[in-house]
Amino acid sequence: MKTKLSSVLGGSMMIAGLVAFSPVSADELDKVVFGTNWYAQAEHGGFYQALATGLYEEHGLDVEIRMGGPQVNGTQLLVTGRYDLLMGYPIGNINAVEKGLPVMTVAASMQGDPQSLVAHPHVESIEQIKEEGLPIYLATHAHSTFWPWLKAEYGFEDDVVHAYTFSVAPFLTDENIVQQGYLSSEPFAIQKGGVKPNVFLLSDYGYPPYATTIETTTGMIEEKPDVVKRFVQASMEGWQSYLENPEPGNKLIMQENPEMTPEQIAYGIEKMKEYELVTGGDAGTLGIGVMTEERWTKIKDFMVSAGLASADLDLSKVYTLDFLPDEPVLP
Secondary structure: OOOOOOOOHHOEEOOOOOOOOOOHHHHOEHHHHHHOOOOOOOHHHHHHHHHHHOHHHHEEEEEEEOOOOOOHHHHHHOOOOOOOOOEEOOOHHHHHHHOOOOOOEEEEOOOOOEEEEEOOOOOOOOHHHOOOOOEEEEEHHHHHHHHHHHHHOOOOHHHHHEEEOOOOOOOOOOOOOOOEEOOOHHHHHHHHOOOOOEEEEEEHHHHOOEEEEEEHHHHHHHHHHHHHHHHHHHHHHHHHHHOOOHHHHHHHHHHHOOOOOEEEHHHHHHHHOOOOOOOOOOHHHOOOOOOHHHHHHHOOOHHHHHOOOOOOHHHOOEOOOOOOOOOOOOO
């Protein structure tokens, strides 16, 4: 989970998608409001890059990015029409559909979830964490996402769980503590605190969800399919550009989130590249943003087996491949 930032940022800040070299007038562009899942950071880089470099405008879009945060219910803002598109997560999308909400995923920026278990240097494997019964600090959301998967795959029991309060202080004072961590956040803070942790990226061990997905509503798909298509195309081109030269996107990220330092952004980009979160897996050959039926089936199977979704879930109501780029945006 990403570390909670200062409340000074207060709610959902925004930036308008207008740049000095606008090739067409604003009234010729299709207005799009895109909500992110947290405060601006490197994991959002492709979207900010597409805005900063004019890629959205090149595809006929006037995009406004609104930051998420702990008090922002992105799904609610999406289904009530405040957002046109949302940075989502497969498990959340499936939960929304099972509640009857008209939400669909149209692309996946990251082939792997940045969620990790973080341990001290002497802990060398997830198996060791289980065998030694080390205490694991988890936030509430973990119990409806990756913790059921860890229990099923590695046999963990709930009695090792302690509440994670989004502070790495307990970890730094006790070498036996293991905690959850978002790849570019908690490990960075722990390293700054003087410990070089071992990080176990759950997607490397088979945890199936995509991350940093693009969601929209069935209404948007029916009424403005071309806008959705162009947004996905420009965003994936933004990710390709961001991984080549992130400076334009980084300027917007730091403008929106003053607590995000160049050092932490650089760390985040380094880790995204190291673990190939955007470019690995199917994206290497099928293009950035790609999703597959096989992968979605694995996500459903995991959720059903963990009691997180019903067996009669209809995946055709959860995602569609119709809006992926016609020509793959290759890394």
